[in-house]
Amino acid sequence: MLGTEEFKLLAEKHMDMIFRIAFSFLKSQSDAEDVTQDVLLRLYETDYVFESQSHIKNWLAKVTCNECRKFWRRLPHKQKNISDYADRLAFEEKSYQDLFTAVMRLDKAKRIVVILYYLEGYQIHEIAELLEIPQGTVGTRLARARKELRKYLEDEVSI
Known part of the structure; x- marks a missing residue:
């Protein structure tokens, strides 16, 4: 599990990327913010050991895509x-x-x-x-x- 300071640094560094990916999937600011929070929570709770900064970025992008798919399935399909x-x-x-x-x-x-x-x-x-x-x-x-x-x-x- 990440330390508080390490998590804060990673969250600040990658939050915009997570939000952009989520917004491009969901086309809703509030839904993208929800997914961003879910992804950051997953990051905070993970026991996964990351090999590099690019590994963290790729992991976050993958988790974001997966969280968006889960979120999308729960949404009533309407144009945002x-x-x-x-x-x-x-x-x-x-x-x-x-x-x-x-x-x-x-x-x-x-x-x-x-x-x-x-x-x-x-x-x-x-x-x-x-x-x-x-x-x-x-x-x-x-x-x-x-x-x-x-x-x-x-x-x-x-x-």
């Missing part, structure tokens, strides 16, 4: 409105907000791959391992997501 959350984010440029909105319009399978690849910096093979899907599927989802993002940004945002 992301505009409330997007408006609260402090984007320096409108183009970032437009891009965020476009990413959040993607279906869940493409959205999570985009978040893990572009925001969290995971490689395709790492995403495949985290999501337990073939590498080719990850590549296909990324390609399709890029195409959808390009079309949305050209049509809706007039880039």
